[in-house]
Amino acid sequence: DTAVSQTPKYLVTQMGNDKSIKCEQNLGHDTMYWYKQDSKKFLKIMFSYNNKELIINETVPNRFSPKSPDKAHLNLHINSLELGDSAVYFCASSVGTNSNQPQHFGDGTRLSIL
């Protein structure tokens, strides 16, 4: 049973295209996150949703638009892809925003822009 699952695992596309990454968690958590890990393995939060409401929105280009249809899903849509968007994108979830419980991560989506 995969706790946090992301699709697709690999995504190779041309500059300028629009693409989406999907994330689902079956842990019953209220809070979900998107992180970006660059080629140097640096990990930075992009967005966080709690019960379908946006609570963290870091300085991310508005080409990135998260959407949470329900608390078990958090998708990431990226418009007009650029070379610098190449990275591994991780979805994560946790029990709640003020919880001291750890975040649970998916295995990542490896996005390569040609």
Add this chain to the structure above:
Amino acid sequence: AQSVAQPEDQVNVAEGNPLTVKCTYSVSGNPYLFWYVQYPNRGLQFLLKYITGDNLVKGSYGFEAEFNKSQTSFHLKKPSALVSDSALYFCAVRGPGGGNKLTFGTGTQLKVEL
């Protein structure tokens, strides 16, 4: 603003020897501290956390970490390293003020050799 420093990009240790991966933090108020491990092509996996209480925290796979408030450190340790411990280790901090924003260090690659 909260921050985490992992001063070593890589730590090499022989199997059977003790290992230490260093982490120092900066945060307003009492910190919530976490260690995660990342294996190749996988997401981050939670190892252990410090919230309050005993300064020595025990976690998964025989790892432990020592919280030192005066030195603002949270070093990860293991008494006897295994080759299978070779991975990328991340320290993370969350401030006490609510929200669930984790700030990660830059990661330390641990290499355990025979």
